[in-house]
Amino acid sequence: MDSRNGSKHSSISRIRILSLGNPGVGKSCLIKRYCEKRFVNKYVPTVGIDYGSTTVDVDGRKVSVHFFDTSGSPLFEEVRSEFYRDMQGILLTYDVTDRSSFIALDAWLSELRHNLGSTSDDWGVAVVVCGTRTDTGGSGGGRQVSEGEGRGWADRHHLPHVLTSAALGTGVNQAFHTLFVKALQLKDGMRGSVSGGSTGGSEPREVDxxxxxxxxxxxxxxxxxxxxxxxxxxxxxxxxxxxxxxxxxxxxxxxxxxxxxxxxxxxxxxxxxxxxxxxxxxxx
CATH class of the missing domain: 1.10.287.110 (DnaJ domain)
Structure with a gap:
């Protein structure tokens, strides 16, 4: 999953995004749809962590986005735990045609709290809740989670909620733009709270x-x-x-x-x- 466009810019910002959600909810499909503007219909489960990056324009600002696309399998919980640190954004996903993936959001928030050391919904990272597969009834016999249910769950945790379809492309740009804007706001706020930073003139260091x-x-x-x-x-x-x-x-x-x-x-x-x-x- 690599869709870098090769852009280099002296004032480019960097953010790191982690995807979370049950296996098969479409995390990788969403990222590919956003980065590569294409839909991959074949399901290939992520093993551990898949890494990729792209450069995007966020409201006139050049941003280098680094995606850490996680496996939702319990077998890789230890692997996932190593990637929570230093993230600026979390894409928390569920499948609207699979109610069990929606119910599992509570468990995913618990894992998030545990790894971030948070005891409340003040995460310190940007989190966007994303419902997937709104274009199809799927093999489970139709939609199992209404828009009201999804939005209500997100509202209770003070999180943005976006419905998407990787197949049609609907809602995908909105979901990622919302996540990037919030991630940049948090990152800028943290940078602004640090005093005494140098603004330039430093010599490039020799590579170890x-x-x-x-x-x-x-x-x-x-x-x-x-x-x-x-x-x-x-x-x-x-x-x-x-x-x-x-x-x-x-x-x-x-x-x-x-x-x-x-x-x-x-x-x-x-x-x-x-x-x-x-x-x-x-x-x-």
Whole structure:
């Protein structure tokens, strides 16, 4: 999921968006529809986290948006928990033709509170509730969640609510624009509260050789085990996640400005997802 348009701008803003919701509610379809202006009908479940980015115009402001599209499976809760930190926006989704996905919103908010350390609805990040598949009755025999129910749930938690259809494109731009505007407002507010920041004139710092080495290995290693520096026969879930966290600290594009960091982070995320899936399959 990569739809970068290659735009580079000296005053570009960066925001990170995390998608949440039950498996199969259409999180990936929404993101692809927005970024690539196309609808992917075939359902391919996300394994762990899928990462992609694009540059958009938000009310005349150039913004680099980084999407972290999560798997809704309970198997990947530990993986998801590593990505809540430093997010500016949350896309919380449910399927209007699947009532169980709507009921599960309470559980998703509980997970969100737990990972953000919040005891109320004052999240500190922008959250938009998004109802999907408004274009079809689906295999479940029609719509199971009314617009009033969805909006009422969102209102109780003081959250915006948008109905969408990735197939038709309706509501998609509205949902993401609402999320981006709120995320930027929060980010600007946090930046404005920090005093003493420098406004320029700093010398570019030399890139750490360890970072260069990590980027090269992640983008050139022939297999996932080598990318993470793991032994294929003895690797464990803990070792995979430990290696991931160590390398992510080096090449995460929000912190690392070295050439190739974004591609390296994508390769790292995909390698970790592949290895976790392989472990799951071999232990079943």
């Amino acid at each position: 050789p360890e970072v260069v080495q990590a980027i090269h290995r992640l983008t050139h290693a022939p297999n996932d085990h080598d990318k993470l520096g793991l032994n294929r026969r003895t690797m464990s879930k803990d070792e995979i996640n430990k290696s991931y966290r160590r390398l992510a600290a080096l090449v995460h594009p929000d912190k690392c400005k070295a050439p190739g960091a974004e591609d390296a982070f994508k390769a790292l995320t995909q390698a970790r997802n592949n290895l976790l899936k392989l472990l799951t399959e071999t232990t079943v």
